[in-house]
Amino acid sequence: MIQTAQDMKTYRDRIRAALENRFLRKALDNFASAYKVSRAKAFEGIDLETLKDQIATGKDQALTQLELLFNRFKAEAEAAGAVVHLARTAREANEIIAKIGRNNGVTSIVKSKSMTAEETHLNDHLEAEGFNVTETDLGEWIIQLRHEGPSHMVMPAIHLSRQQVGTLFGDVTQTPVDLEDIDRMVKVARKELRPAFLAADMGISGANLAIAETGTLGIISNEGNARLTTTLPRVHVALVGLDKLVPDLSAALRIIQVLPKNATGQALTSYVTFITGAVECGASDSGKKILHIVFLDNGRLDLAKDPVFSEALRCIRCGACSNVCPVYGKVGGHTLGHVYIGAIGLILTYFYHGKDNARAIVRNCLNCQACKSVCPVNIDLPYLIKKVYANILKDEGTRPAKNTVLSTVMKNRYLFHSLLKMASTLQKPLVQKEAGVLRHLPFIFGKAHEFRTLPALAKKSFRDQWPKIRPQIQNPKYRVALFGGCVVDFVSPEQALSLVRLLTRYNVQMEYPMGQSCCGLPAMMMAEEQTAMAVAVQNLDAMDPDRYDYIVVLCASCGSHLKEGYSRLLADTSEVTEKLRCLQDKLIDFSSFMVNVLKAAPEDFLQNQTRVAYHSPCHLCRGLGVTREPRELLQTAGLDYAPCKDEDVCCGFGGSYSLEFPEISAEILRQKLDNVENTGAEVLVTDCPGCVLQLRGGMDKRNSRVRVQHIAEVVAENLKDP
C-alpha cells in the first residue's frame, strides 16, 4: 500500500530510485509535451480567464455555505428516493458504506474511479469486512492488481509501461498477452471485468459534482464503467467530498466545460452522467435502485473556514498541476504525493493524511508557478505549499538549523552584507581565476551537487563599485532606481554594469539605493515568513518610490516577489499600503523598460545576427506575466532569436531548491540544456541572474560552446556608440 517517506533521508533515497526509472521520465515527458498542445487546442476560442474567475468565485461562495448546500442537497435527493449520509471522518465513511453493504446482503462490489475512496482507503476497509471489491476503471484495476496507489489523479497507472501491464494481465488471465498490443489489453480488461459488473450486488462511485438545487450527482468519465457501476447492481453508493457541492446546474456546467479540457485536453469526456434519486432498477425487489450518497467531511468543513487554505477546496481534481510540474515530470506521482498527487497533493496530504506524510514531500516544490498558471480555479498552489511547510515547522516546534541561521542573518542587512564580503575573501583558494567559478565545492556539498559549477562571489560587489561609477546625467529623461537583488550585487555585478551603460546611453539617471537588501524570497521559500516581512519593510524604506519614475529589476524573482509577495506579506501593515502600491506601479523588468519605455530601436544596435536561444524565467513569464518584450528586445538588439522547445519550463534552480534536491535540479537542467543545444544557438539568454547561475553552471560542466548571458549583457554588447 501507499508508503510515503516521512523523513528527508528516506525521501532522498526514493527520489534517487525514481530518477533511475527511465521509462517513467520518458512517458511523463511525452505526456507533458502532448498535453500542452491538446490543452491549448481544446480551449481555442474560449475566454478561459473569465471562466476561471467565474468558477473560482462560485466555488468560494459555495465554500462559505457548505452546510446549507448539504442540507438542500439532502432534502432534494431524499425526496427523490436516495438516502444521504454525512461522515465526519474517513473511518466513519468506510463504516457507513460497509454497513449499507451488510444491511443489503451484499457480497460483491464493483467500483468506479473515486479519489475520495482512495482518500479514505475504502477498499482496504471493505476487504477486511469480507466484501469482494473490484475496481473497474482500467487504470484503477491495474493498480489494484499491483497493490499500489494512483500515480496521477486522472491517469492512475501512467507510471507503467505496456509491457508491465501486459505481463500483469497475462498473469491474471493465465493466458499470454501480446506485450505491445494496447488495444488487446483493453479488450482483456473489458472481457475480464464484464462478469464482475454482472455479478455485483453493489456499485460504488465517486462524483465530480453534487448539485444542491436538485439533489443531483454529476459524474464525468470516459470508459463507461461509471455508468455500468451505477446501473447494474441493485445498490449504488456514491462517496462524495463535501467540496463537490455546487448550488446549481449552471455552476456544474461551467466546471464540466473546463475539467476535461484542462485534465487531458479533451473537449468533453465520452460520458457525463447526472443521477437524481432512485431510478428504475430490475435487480432490486422494489424495482427501484437502493441509492445511498455518503458525503465526506474529513476536515473539509474546518478547511472551508480557514482564511488562507480554504482556496485548496476549490480543486476540481483535473490533475493539471501534475501535468505541468517539472518535478512531477522527473520523479512521478508516487514520489510527489501521498494519495493526492502533485501540487494540490502536497497541500491536501497535510490536511487529510497528516503531517507525517506531508513532512518530506511538501519541500519538493521549485516555486516555478507552472501549476498556478494552469490551475482552472486559480489556486495559488506554490504559496499554499510554502504555507503548509510553515505549518509543519510550527507543529513540530523545531526548525532546520539553516532556517534559524538564514533568519538571523537576513534580518540584519549589515551582518548579511558583511558576511557576503567576508565570504568573497575566504573563497579565494577555491576560485578558478579566469572563469570566476569555484574549482572545488566546499566539502559540505556532496557529489550530487557536481552537476553544475557554482560561480565565485564577485571580487567587488556592485554596491562597492557604485559610488565610483555612478554616472551623472544632465537633464535626464527619467530617473530610475535599480533593485539589484543579492545575485546581481554580489555574484554578477557585470549585469548591473551593462544596465548602467544602456541607461546612460538612453539619457536615464540611475540610482542604486544602498539601504536595499535581499528581497526576501529565499526566506519565503524556507517558510520564514517573519523574516521575509522584516526585509520587505526594510526594502520599502530603502527604495522610496516617490523619488523615481521607475524601479527596474534585473532579477525576475525579486521583481515578482516585490510585486505579488509583498502585497500579501504587508497586507496587514496599513501604514505602508500607499507606498507599496506606488513601488509596485513603478516596478518594471529590464526588457519591458527597454521596449515599452525607452522604445529601443534597431538602429541603436549592431545587427550582427548572433544566434541566441531564450530561457523564459518562471517569475518573469508567469510571475510578472512578461513574455513578448524580451523576445522583441533580442530581435531589436540585432540578434537572431532561435525559438527553443519548452522555453517557459523551469531551469531547475529554484534558489535553495537546487541545494535541497540537487538530483532533480540536475535532471531538469539537463533537459533544458539539451533543448537549447538543439537550436544551434551560440548564446543562451535569460533575464534572471538565478537562472543565469544555474544555466551557466550547467553549460560549463558539460563544456558546451554555448555561452549563457543575462539579456542586459547581450543587449549592451550590441549597443552602438552614439
Place this chain on the structure above:
Amino acid sequence: MKHHELTYRMKEKAELVQAVVTTVCSMEDVLRYVVDLTLRQNGKSLVAPCLDSQNRQVLETFCSAAGLTFLHPPLRNHLTDIHTALTHADWAIAETGTLVLNSASEDLRIATMLSETHVAWIPASRILPDAVALSDRLIETMKSPPGYMSFITGASRTADIERVLAIGVHGPQTLHILIMEENPS
C-alpha cells in the same frame, strides 16, 4: 446558428471522437441502416427499447428477414446478448458532438451501455449549439426525479495504458449517429 450549420458542426465534432455520422430522411432509413450495420458487423441481435410499436413491428420484420434476433424488454434478461442498440437521442450539443439521452428507463440504459454498437437517431431540429442552450430543459428534467441523464460523446474510450487512445473499454465500441432532416431539400 442556422439548422444546417448546427448539423454540420455536430457532424464535424462527433467525427473528431470517432463517431460515424450519417444524415437520413425517414424512420425507414434508420431501420434499414441499423439492420445493414448489424449484418456488416456479423452481429446476431438487436434491441430498440424506446421505439414506438409501429416502427418496432417494421424493424422486427426486417430482422427476421435478415436472420437477426430482435430482443424484447426487459433487457436485464439479455445483458450479455446485445449486439446493436437502436435508440433516439433527446437532444444533441453541436459544440462537442454530444448526444443527450434522458435515460431514466433502465432498458434504455442497458441498451446504451451493454451493446457492442450503439446507433442513435436525432431530429436535426433538436441539435443545440452548446450545453448552456440546453440548461433550462435539463433543469426541468432534473426537477421531476428520479432521473438519469446521459451525455454521450463518441464511443467508450481510455488512455490509461501509456496514454494511448483505445476505443471500446466498458461501453459500446462504436457509436453511429443518424441525423434526421425533417425537410430534406
